[in-house]
Amino acid sequence: MMLCAANQVAKMWGGNWIFRDVSLDIQENDRIGLVGPNGCGKSTLLKVLAGVETVDQGNVFLKKGARVGYLRQMPVQQTKKTVRQVLLTAFSNLICLKRRMEQLESEMSNPHLASNELERALSRYQSCQEEWERYGGYEIEAKVERVVRGLHLPPDILDRPFEALSGGEKTKVELGRVLLEEPELLLLDEPTNHLDLRAIEWLEEMIRAYRGAVLVVSHDRYFLDRIATSIVDLEHGESVYYPDCGYTTFLKRKEEQLLAEFHTYKEQQKKIKKMKEAIKRLRDWASRANNDKMHRRASSMEKALHRMEKMDRPRLERKTIGLAFGMDSRSGQDVFRCEEVYHEYGDTIVLDGVHFQVRFGEKVAIVGENGCGKSTLLKILLGEVEPDLGNVVQGPSVRVGYLSQQGWEGDDETTVLDAFREEVVVDEGQARQLLARFFFYGYAVFRKVKDLSGGERMRLRLAQLMHQSFNVLVLDEPTNHLDLDSREVLEEALEAFPGTVVAVSHDRYFLNKLFAPTYWLQNGQLSRFEGNYDEMKAEWKRRGIYLE
Numbered sequence: 001m002m003l004c005a006a007n008q009v010a011k012m013w014g015g016n017w018i019f020r021d022v023s024l025d026i027q028e029n030d031r032i033g034l035v036g037p038n039g040c041g042k043s044t045l046l047k048v049l050a051g052v053e054t055v056d057q058g059n060v061f062l063k064k065g066a067r068v069g070y071l072r073q074m075p076v077q078q079t080k081k082t083v084r085q086v087l088l089t090a091f092s093n094l095i096c097l098k099r100r101m102e103q104l105e106s107e108m109s110n111p112h113l114a115s116n117e118l119e120r121a122l123s124r125y126q127s128c129q130e131e132w133e134r135y136g137g138y139e140i141e142a143k144v145e146r147v148v149r150g151l152h153l154p155p156d157i158l159d160r161p162f163e164a165l166s167g168g169e170k171t172k173v174e175l176g177r178v179l180l181e182e183p184e185l186l187l188l189d190e191p192t193n194h195l196d197l198r199a200i201e202w203l204e205e206m207i208r209a210y211r212g213a214v215l216v217v218s219h220d221r222y223f224l225d226r227i228a229t230s231i232v233d234l235e236h237g238e239s240v241y242y243p244d245c246g247y248t249t250f251l252k253r254k255e256e257q258l259l260a261e262f263h264t265y266k267e268q269q270k271k272i273k274k275m276k277e278a279i280k281r282l283r284d285w286a287s288r289a290n291n292d293k294m295h296r297r298a299s300s301m302e303k304a305l306h307r308m309e310k311m312d313r314p315r316l317e318r319k320t321i322g323l324a325f326g327m328d329s330r331s332g333q334d335v336f337r338c339e340e341v342y343h344e345y346g347d348t349i350v351l352d353g354v355h356f357q358v359r360f361g362e363k364v365a366i367v368g369e370n371g372c373g374k375s376t377l378l379k380i381l382l383g384e385v386e387p388d389l390g391n392v393v394q395g396p397s398v399r400v401g402y403l404s405q406q407g408w409e410g411d412d413e414t415t416v417l418d419a420f421r422e423e424v425v426v427d428e429g430q431a432r433q434l435l436a437r438f439f440f441y442g443y444a445v446f447r448k449v450k451d452l453s454g455g456e457r458m459r460l461r462l463a464q465l466m467h468q469s470f471n472v473l474v475l476d477e478p479t480n481h482l483d484l485d486s487r488e489v490l491e492e493a494l495e496a497f498p499g500t501v502v503a504v505s506h507d508r509y510f511l512n513k514l515f516a517p518t519y520w521l522q523n524g525q526l527s528r529f530e531g532n533y534d535e536m537k538a539e540w541k542r543r544g545i546y547l548e
Contacts, residue, residue, distance in 0.1 A: 001027065001028050002026075002061075003026050003027060003062075003063050003066055004024075004060070004061065004062050004066070004185055004213070005023075005024065005025045005060070005061045006022055006023060006024040006045075006048070006059075006060050006061075007058050007060075007061070008023055008057065008058040009045075009048060009055045009058030009059070009060060010022070010057035010058055011044055011045075013044070018040075018041040018044050019044070019237040019238070021237060021238050022058075022238065022239040023239060026185065027213065029211075029213060030230065031207065031208075031214050031227055032214070032228065032230050033218060033224040033228035033230070033231045033232070033247060033250075034215060034217045035217075035219075035233055035247070035250075036233060036234035036235050036483075037485060038486075040235055040236075043217060045234065046187045046189050046215070047070075048060060049068070049185075049215070063184070066183075066184040066185060067185070069178040069181045069183035069186045070178065070189075071174055071178045071187065071188045072174070081161070082158065082161060082162065083153075083157050083160055084158040084159060086177055087144050087147070087158075087173065087176055087180060088144070090181040091180070093135075094132065097132055098132065098137065100128055101125060101129065104125040104128065105125070108122060144158075144180065147176040147180055148176065150199070151172045151175065151176055151202065151203075152196065152198055152202075153169065153172055153173070157169070169370075171191075171195075172195065175188075175191055175195075179206065182212070183212060184212045184213065185212060185213050185214075186207075186210065186212055186214045188215070188217070188218075189217045190217055190218060190219070191203060191218070192220045192223050193480055194370075195506065196370040197369070198369055199370075200220070200506060204223060204227055208226075208227060214227070216228070219479070220507060221248070221509045222508040224247035225246040228247060230242060230243045230244060230245060231247060231250040233254065242254070262313075264311065268310070272305065275305050276305070279298050279301050279302050282294050282298035282301070320485045320486065320489045321437060321439065321486055322437035323462055323489050323493045324493050324496065325465065325466060325470070325494070325497040326466075326469060327469060327470065327497070327498055328469040329399075330397070330471050331397045331398040331471045331499070331500065332398070333359055333395070334358075334359060334360075335358045335359060335362075335394070335398055335472055335500045336357065336358040336392075336393070336394060337356070338381070339355060339390055339391045339392075339393075340354075340355070340391070341354040341356070341390035341391070342354075342387060342389040343373070343387045344388060345376075349524045350372065350373030351373050351377060351387070352523070352525060353390075353525075354525075356519070360471075360500055361500060362500055363514050363515050363516070364500075364501070364502045364515065364517060364518075364519065365503050365511050365514075365516075365533065366378075366502070366503070366504050366526075367504070367505070367506070367511065367518060367533060369522070372522060374476075375476055377521065378402075378504060381394070381502070398472055399470045400470060400474055401470035401472070401473050402474045402476075403458075403461055403462070403465060403474070403476060403478050404476050406454075406457060411449070412449045415445065415446050416440055416445045416447055417432065417435065417445040419449055419460060419464075420445075420460065420463060424463075424464060424467040431445075432445055438459045438460070438462065439459065440456075440463075453481070454481030455481040458478070458480070459482075459486070471499040471500065472500045472501075472502070473494070473497065473500070474502050475501065475502070475504070476503075476504045477506070478503060479505060479507045479510050487507075487510065494514055508533055508534070511532060511533040512534050515532055515533070516530060516531050516532045517529060517530045518532055518536045
């Protein structure tokens with residue numbers, strides 16, 4: 001049964017069309033992945049379906065009485081509320097019902113209440129209690145605790161102020177609130193961006209078992225393969241629906257479709273060329289022979305040519321960032337070495353006697369749940385944080401390029417052009433040419449860094465790293481905010497890089513493709529496995545070791 005539909009919807013922003021001809025049908029129990037390059041309008045389309053934005057053309061239909069749950073990329077600030085209060089907003093109707101029951105209890109406890117009024121109050125109370133039980137009022141706390149455990153939030157988080165949480169924690173709490181609402185249509189915008197590996201895997205299981213329909217914007221290829229039953233590709237202002245497939249199958253189908261369209265386009269171009277040549281010959285013959293019949297035939301063919309619906313040339317390849325990492329000189333054999341490293345925040349030990357060694361040419365991944373100390377370990381390796389105890393040695397001739405989770409971390413008031421030239425010594429003209437390879441065209445180079453999106457900040461930092469000579473790259477969540485095309489370019493660049501790479505990531509496709517050995521950080525302890533992430537999980541499962 002149809003739950004939601006968009007019919008030829010269009011949306012304009014700043015005088016430009018974001019998309020112009022998008023149609024989409026969402027059936028009950030659909031699991032749809034919405035994909036497309038950055039800036040194509042995926043988040044805007046979700047806002048339209050959620051009723052947050054209105055369309056400039058077309059119509060959106062929602063099944064009568066259907067509830068929509070919407071998770072934004074950036075959480076809305078909930079000032080002066082605890083995490084518990086934010087989560088309980090999912091049960092606002094039940095909480096209002098509970099207050100009504102408490103009012104009735106107070107009325108019925110009045111010894112001066114007349115018997116007929118007592119009887120009416122008791123009847124209303126019984127009706128409220130039946131509704132309370134029918135809609136799961138007694139299960140509210142259990143549901144909240146189940147979501148908190150599933151998202152691997154600390155138990156004490158419920159009483160913390162929401163506004164004091166980190167960005168990742170806020171996203172988790174907002175995701176928990178949306179899930180607790182149990183809407184018929186669930187709209188999720190990049191839900192895995194701030195989740196650790198265990199929380200992502202829990203979310204996959206939850207979505208597969210969800211009783212409503214789910215529409216997800218995501219750049220996580222494994223996640224889309226495991227949850228999506230169909231894909232909607234949004235590009236060049238239009239949407240194309242691919243039924244009965246995950247992301248990998250969609251890629252194959254799209255390639256086959258583009259090749260078929262290109263073949264049809266070439267055949268049409270051949271036909272047009274032949275028609276034009278025939279028209280030219282007929283006109284030439286008609287003029288030489290003064291033959292009106294040939295003139296009419298040429299005019300008839302010309303009209304047929306004008307009436308022909310001409311295909312646009314299919315774009316077989318999308319523009320991607322021009323990324324490649326160079327290395328002028330190698331480092332020594334030992335790049336990083338940690339011996340008995342301890343570090344704590346407050347009363348929490350995040351690194352407990354850690355041993356860690358990286359040799360030249362290795363591509364090493366560090367994985368673990370949010371807050372376990374992965375980024376801290378990277379900063380200790382870089383010398384930005386001093387360990388409480390232990391030795392940290394950086395090898396000879398090591399030149400490190402560092403990419404943080406935020407990408408660019410300098411002065412937000414500077415322009416893209418100036419930020420680039422702070423790290424790369426080139427003149428303005430050359431800098432603009434280099435930045436164009438990372439999609440900073442024309443006036444875009446004069447935008448302030450504070451006005452850039454997460455993906456744009458990441459592209460700016462990658463542009464800086466590419467044009468400096470490093471033999472070691474230290475990357476903290478490098479695929480965050482990058483679209484699928486940019487992720488693939490980054491993977492190819494890292495695969496070809498002859499130096500050393502140390503990366504923290506929750507992107508399983510990225511981890512499995514590039515990185516071995518894999519280190520798992522948990523409860524302050526760092527364990528090394530010689531294979532990639534999936535191989536590590538399989539081996540540990542075989543041994544009966546489970547990642548807590």
